[in-house]
Amino acid sequence: MSVPLSQQLRIGAYIVRQRLLGVRRYPLVLMLEPLFRCNLACAGCGKIDYPDSILDKRMSVEDAIGAVEECGAPVVSIAGGEPLIHREIGRIVEGIVARKRYVYLCTNALLLEKKLHLFEPSPFFSFSIHLDGTREVHDRSVCEEGVYDKAVHAIATAIDGGFRVSINCTLFDGIDAEEVAEFFDAMTGLGVDGVTVSPGYAYERAPDQQHFLNRRKTKDLFRAVFERGRGKKWPLNHSPLYLDFLAGNRDYRCTPWGNPTRNVFGWQRPCYLLGEGYASSFRELMDETDWESYGTGNYEKCADCMAHCGYEATAVDDLASNPWKMFRFALSGVRTEGPMAPEIPLGDARPAQYVFAELVQQRTALDEKAEAEPAQHSDAA
Numbered sequence: 432m433s434v435p436l437s438q439q440l441r442i443g444a445y446i447v448r449q450r451l452l453g454v455r456r457y458p459l460v461l462m463l464e465p466l467f468r469c470n471l472a473c474a475g476c477g478k479i480d481y482p483d484s485i486l487d488k489r490m491s492v493e494d495a496i497g498a499v500e501e502c503g504a505p506v507v508s509i510a511g512g513e514p515l516i517h518r519e520i521g522r523i524v525e526g527i528v529a530r531k532r533y534v535y536l537c538t539n540a541l542l543l544e545k546k547l548h549l550f551e552p553s554p555f556f557s558f559s560i561h562l563d564g565t566r567e568v569h570d571r572s573v574c575e576e577g578v579y580d581k582a583v584h585a586i587a588t589a590i591d592g593g594f595r596v597s598i599n600c601t602l603f604d605g606i607d608a609e610e611v612a613e614f615f616d617a618m619t620g621l622g623v624d625g626v627t628v629s630p631g632y633a634y635e636r637a638p639d640q641q642h643f644l645n646r647r648k649t650k651d652l653f654r655a656v657f658e659r660g661r662g663k664k665w666p667l668n669h670s671p672l673y674l675d676f677l678a679g680n681r682d683y684r685c686t687p688w689g690n691p692t693r694n695v696f697g698w699q700r701p702c703y704l705l706g707e708g709y710a711s712s713f714r715e716l717m718d719e720t721d722w723e724s725y726g727t728g729n730y731e732k733c734a735d736c737m738a739h740c741g742y743e744a745t746a747v748d749d750l751a752s753n754p755w756k757m758f759r760f761a762l763s764g765v766r767t768e769g770p771m772a773p774e775i776p777l778g779d780a781r782p783a784q785y786v787f788a789e790l791v792q793q794r795t796a797l798d799e800k801a802e803a804e805p806a807q808h809s810d811a812a
Contacts (some may be wrong), residue, residue, distance in 0.1 A: 464694035465490035521549030557595035597625035608655030625668030650679030673746035679771035689744020
């Protein structure tokens with residue numbers, strides 16, 4: 432694994448503490464979205480389909496730091512949108528690092544070299560560069576030519592500057608295992624500290640609905656990829672049991688509370704990928720969300736999801752409960768042949784609810800009300 436030993440130890444101590452306290456549900460990674468605005472319009476993204484009034488919103492430094500303290504997770508992933516668009520992103524990162532949380536700033540890297548001076552190298556901080564494959568694959572994924580080359584140049588600049596740099600990669604239907612292996616080889620050759628990989632989640636608002644992987648295709652693809660990776664030292668930034676899950680060898684259920692999301696609307700229910708309501712506080716999110724109504728087998732929208740933000744926490748919890756599995760994995764690695772774990776039955780999943788437009792309307796109405804109240808007070812004065 433490419434996760435630094437110090438980070439593994441801190442997270443391990445955090446998990447032990449939660450268990451000793453008898454906490455059943457606890458977060459591992461806070462997904463912090465300080466804005467939705469992005470400078471790309473990727474065909475597989477469902478995060479930017481908002482009116483300009485919402486895309487122009489920015490989370491304050493105080494709210495960002497407050498969310499980190501309220502949640503208490505040892506790791507913070509700053510996503511979006513494109514976080515480097517946020518004018519105070521340097522202060523947000525500085526404040527989180529000062530609290531000794533491990534920060535991964537997710538970026539498409541188009542602004543990275545211009546904004547690099549806002550950050551200081553730290554063992555608690557890493558840039559997580561979005562790359563979905565080799566040059567042709569990535570530029571097609573983000574719907575713009577030249578983005579891959581700009582990102583690779585920015586990666587080299589950041590590494591030369593002493594920063595930790597990792598890659599976050601989303602795989603879609605149509606890519607083959609040889610292309611993925613070639614990409615992992617290239618990233619390893621660049622000297623990145625880690626590669627996070629996940630099958631794409633089928634955002635209902637994404638422009639391209641034709642290239643999301645179903646669960647069987649995901650498992651077949653990752654088995655073929657891992658078979659090509661034998662003997663190579665790809666710095667995959669995952670727990671080994673999650674990688675085993677991707678290859679179809681484990682029948683995990685997702686743990687959405689392991690990666691709670693805080694964005695400009697509040698605490699998103701139920702997870703980073705699926706927005707179906709918001710809580711006003713982290714405690715409300717944890718205590719009042721109907722967690723059992725979500726997940727593969729429970730909800731139609733979750734049918735094909737195998738994304739790391741839902742299942743990595745499940746794998747980590749399994750490993751913490753059964754540490755001997757690590758020794759077995761170290762001996763044999765990911766199994767790429769033989770029968771797969773039983774698939775989760777989908778017959779009893781509740782039908783999908785499409786609430787995006789309603790939620791946007793509610794948030795817009797609240798914003799208009801908030802803007803009107805100061806004006807009314809001023810008129811009264």
